[in-house]
Amino acid sequence: MAARAEDLFDFRTPDYVSIFRARIERLNKIRSDKSLLSALKVHYSLNPADFINDWGITADPRLASKGLPTVIPFVLFPKQREFIGWLMERWQNGEPGIVVKARDVGASWIAMALGCTLCLFRKNFMFGVGSAKEDKLDRSGDPDTLFYKARQFVMHLPKEFRGSWDVQKHALYMRL
Secondary structure (H helix, E strand, O other), rough: OOOOOOOHHOOOOOHHHHHHHHHHHHHHHHHHHHHHHHHHHHHHHOOHHHHHHHHHHOHHHHHHHHHOOOEEEOOOOOOHHHHHHHHHHHHOOOOOOOOOOOOOOOOHHHHHHHHHHHHHHHOOOOOOOOOOOHOOOOOOOOOOHHHHHHHHHHHOOOOOHHHOOOOHHHHHOOOO
């Protein structure tokens, strides 16, 4: 089996172009063989980390100062995959969990991407988020808020996965 661009990714000198190229190639295959989409949806329903890694994005306005794009593919590193597995275990076992995190490790992005992914692939799934301050949840256009992250994640998915979702219709204040 050939190595995927994500498997060869160098986080110290990121090559986002190769990741986007690989995604375009995958998308072209899906569009030329409709049976692939059904199989992928089943796979992603059981393996949400793969969906996030294969199609998700993250955004960081600070990257502009380094000459990098501010919207980049979400290429998960091993600890992030572990975190997704841990969150899934908590949910499946009905157990609470507290995340003690450092800044800039992607925990908020992962939580929102995972919630969105589960909503896309699990019937009747809903998730809620909370914060000590309402303005950390949703403030128009603020990339530090949780709903901004969720909207960006869904908005940048190929139409094959987001369907008729429209940010203007389906992403009202504190709802998605």
